[in-house]
Amino acid sequence: MRPICFRSYRPGFSGYGYGTNEFLNAFKRRGWRCSFQPDALEKYTPCKEEIVIHSGFPHFFRMEPGKIHIGRVMLESDSLPRLWAEVLNTMDEVWVASAFNIKTFAAGGVDPKKLVVVPDMVDSRFAPPKKAKSDGKVFRFLSVFMDLSLRKGWEVMLHAFATQFPENKNVEWVVQCAPESAKKLNAVIRTLKKRGHATGNIKVLGRTPTMEQLVKLYQSSDCYVLPTRGEGFGRPYLEAAASGLPVIATGWSGQTDFLNDANSRLLKYKLVDVPAPDALDCYFLAGQKWAEPSHDDLGKALVEMLKRPKLAAVGLTPFTQNKVLEIIEDRIAKIKLPRKPRKRKKLAPQIIVYDDQWRAQQLGPKELGQKLRGVWRDIAVCGTGRNAGQLARFLLGEGFSVPYFVDRAAGRFMDKRVFTPETLPKIPKPDVALISTFPASFPEWKELLRGKLHTVPVIFYEQTDQPLFIT
Secondary structure, eight states, rough: OEEEEEEOOOSSSHHHHHHHHHHHHHHHHTTTTTEEEEEEESOOOOOSSSSSEEESOOGGGOOOSSEEEEEEEEOOOSSSHHHHHHHHTTTTEEEEHHHHHHHHHHTTTTOGGGGGEEEOOOTTTOOOOSSSSOSSSEEEEEEEEOOOOOOGGGHHHHHHHHHHOOTTEEEEEEEEOHHHHHHHHHHHHHHHHHOOOOEEEEEEOOOOHHHHHHHHHHHTTTTEEESSSSSSSHHHHHHHHHTTTOOEESSSSSSGGGGGTTTTTEEEEEEEETTTTTTTGGGGGGEEEEEEEOOOHHHHHHHHTTOOOOOOOOOOGSSSSSHHHHHHHHHHHOOOOOOOOEEOOOOOOEEEEOOOOOEEEEEOHHHHHHHHHTOOOOEEOOEEEEEEHHHHHHHTTTTTTOOEEOOOEEETTTTEEEOOGGGSSSSSSSSSEEEEEEEGGGGHHHHHTTTSSSSEEEEEEEEEOOEEOOO
């Protein structure tokens, strides 16, 4: 087996994090030579190995000449951001976790010849409990996810559960999520109760679970449910099925590679535009579509599961460690270095501008320059992160003035003064402030700067600072 360099997020409680951990441990058990590099944006070390597997957001991928580059990516919508597609087309091969993403990546502009399904593998520790639960105990619905994002459909489940079981103590919904998400969800539940709404028997777990704790959680539950709006693969669905749980899932996206009407309860849905500003935490999905699960059908499905319907078993064989490693071994053995040397090329940044009604407009660099130049000259930048720096460099290169930056703490950034909303100077007063913070905080920043600066939210991100090498 040829040596591999695996670049990705550090293992953690997320889809990519768990996937990274599974792949690295499986490679080690198989005796393959594999080094790991965290996806460090600033500190970068070239790989010694010939084959580099990049796992994560494509615009962070760093490519080197004389290497074979494989992208391992997933996305939860019906297409791809333009920049992602352009980066992935520079890869020698692109691994996606589902046949669903074969279709959506091709629709988004990725060369279909580069696309290969390499699914996530299910840990063998996920298995049915040795002792079955007593029918007399509380019926437990379980949902597992990290972020309290609109994509996960948690608010659809909250409404359906509260509607169907407002006072029923014999039915509970257990939510396993990240600590910060647990705080937010508990706050939502408390607010509903204060307003006189019955929410039912809900337990929110905000710890980051170990694998053993996660296994026990599945085994102690009666049904897994997540009315997601989109998944690149749907790992928790597979973990639940491996643990012997019946599954309620939206009938669209990555989980349909292994879930169907015979082995699970698939919810009706319709495809809709990914909305803003509610979905700004999923800003890669701007201008795309995802599934809106039927609220009524979810309510019916929850009641149906109390009767413990018989469902066919989910086929787990394609997702076992041995089967997935066979696919990887086959791909690694066949892939070759490009015959022609790669040429350096800098890709155009991805730019999305929002208006006051939160309608997204995707622009090219030339179009953005023309749009701004026709109205403004002096432009402050709200934010001091990587993308804010990229935006500021673009503005300076286009001849605009960037008098200062705005952020939560005062200081200096790019040799310019950083002010807080409370300490903004009266002079100079820029024509406009482009908000380039984390997109989910756009509405908050618009409110903070209301009456002080005219604001325009902008998503501006480039491929990592090192230009790509194009075949």
